[in-house]
Amino acid sequence: MLTRRKFLQATAYTSLTGFISLKLSSCLPHSAPDKKNLPIVISTWDAGIEANKAAWDVLSHNGRALDAVEKGVMVTEASNSCCVGLNGNPDRDGIVTLDASIMDENFNCGGVADLKRIKHPISVARRVMEKTPHVLLVGEGAQQFAVAEGFTLEPEYLSPKATQNYQKWLKKSEYKPVINVENKGDTPIAVPAKMPDGSWNHDTIGMIAMDITGNLSGSCTTSGMAFKMHGRVGDSPIIGAGLYVDNEVGGCAATGQGEDVIRIGGAAIVVEFMRMGLSPRAACKKAIERIASVKKEKAKDIQVAFVALAKDGTVGAYALQKGFTYAVTTNEGAKFFNAHYHLKS
Template sequence: MLNRRKFIKSTAATASLFAIGNKSASGMIPPPDIKDIKPIVISTWDFGIAANQAAWKVLVSGGRALDAVEKGVHVPEADPKNQSVGYGGLPDRDGHVTLDACIMDELGNCGSVAGLEHIVHPISVARLVMEKTPHVMLVGDGALQFALENGFKKENLLTKESEKAWKEWLKTAKYAPVMNIENKLYDKAAPTKLPGNQYNHDTIGMLAIDSKGNISGACTTSGMAYKLHGRVGDSPIIGAGLYVDNEVGGATSTGVGEEVIRNVGSFLVVELMRQGYSPEAACKEAVMRIIKKKPETAKNIQVGFLALNKKGEYGAFAIQKGFSYAVCTEEKNDLLIPGKSYY
């Protein structure tokens, strides 16, 4: 009879003929030893740096990854200078600031809100949907009613700056998305002002592993600027804008949500990691699916994916250059990394 060590070696050798990377014969990635897992938080774009700092305070104190990602994305949600997330977000073409968000924990629990108005922290409403209702998603007036019933304060989210940009856009009402607009819109030292019809949107997606090795994620946005009233992108959709499987890892997305939804992007990334792809390779494959299906469309849009596996390895890939993400660990304090791209 084979001893355990010889059996594992034999199984691994056989599986390597059929598997990618380090999959086991069953098609599953062998789970890492819990003692080898260290806390980490990653998030999209440069405004992820400040968000990571808030999340890290929770992780370093031994807190749960779910609490960390919620606290982390609170930062851009409440920042009026960030016109792509939460308070101060650019409105739809009718002048309404509508917010989308979702959250997912290590147990597969998830909650989401879409088209939510007047609430600064849609991520926290999404968490209550997860924890207090039998549902996954609430939308529009129903989401607002639920938030108010649970003690959230109704506020005007349209700042003077965003209202001014919207009125400028109304002069031509031309929708002209600009790739990587968040890098142009958001600069803590000196926000760049662009013509009204050049504003687009973007998202913060955040993934974290806590000291127990558990993974959670959050995604929140004000959506595509000057969108049709009622438009919902990928950010609040579990499997599109965000997906977490505690056995494998998590993924989140940014960019033109319609293309992410069509490919169920974040779920795809996690499933590729389950098959043995590295986080970066999984993100790249998800991007390539979009490009292969709509090559002409892909030339003029941005979509990026960010992923974190159970080992704490991370990676990203985007259609266009310019996508960046922030990383915070014990060794790397809020390091900003440019993601690789196809073009």
């Protein structure tokens, strides 16, 4: 005889097992991509167009995603950008310091931070991954390792653009990031801050690629926030913050105010949202909403954005503020997108 107690117990059991099944199904990895849609690469900002070309040269010749994301961002590191590489803007003491990280399909990862006088920090990060038992090397130790690995120690210098920007900054020497304000006349405009030469105040090139075999890798490199405190490190070299890859789910790279990406473990949480079944764009959006919730009224003073690539080959991005752009390259060609954003006023 079915008593009331047994009925309630049976109902509770059915509800619990149904809930568990729902949760498990929502955490299954994304389906494998259709190989005719591979390879694919996504990267941050307008610099991503040129970076993607170098990555695509590797991918289109059936190369490994890891090689593609290294070669791709090396283009930006060697450019005249005031945001990435040795031509970047210095810290407040006039010293250029570089951060980078890289991660492959097997959870192997490496990073360098506060690295000086090395042209390609992303390649040093890869050596850290492949030749040491560590994940992150910093400062003098990172430089010492790079030299021991055969990297050239470049002369100390500031590029002409960075020199101009630094001299202008020294007139006021405000020891704080100038973020999301582009001065045109007396009217501040809510877009990521630009320097006198038109380059971004702080920025990163982040890249995620999937090769013809369906394997994922990612990279991230930056000269960090312009005129930062000496010794400051952002999210870019930190696995799980500026970059994260799970080959069963997808990968994510971050850009913008690194402190706030670190605060929520940004790239890793985007991947976890994808693991729960969200699309790349929806996962990036949810992470941005978390940052906005944490920062509250101060969210309007910063910019953060994420790009993501899921295992099924779908891509997406989302930003806190208007103005973030990203590049995607597939067999159908290269495309440039303006990301959707959270703050509308």
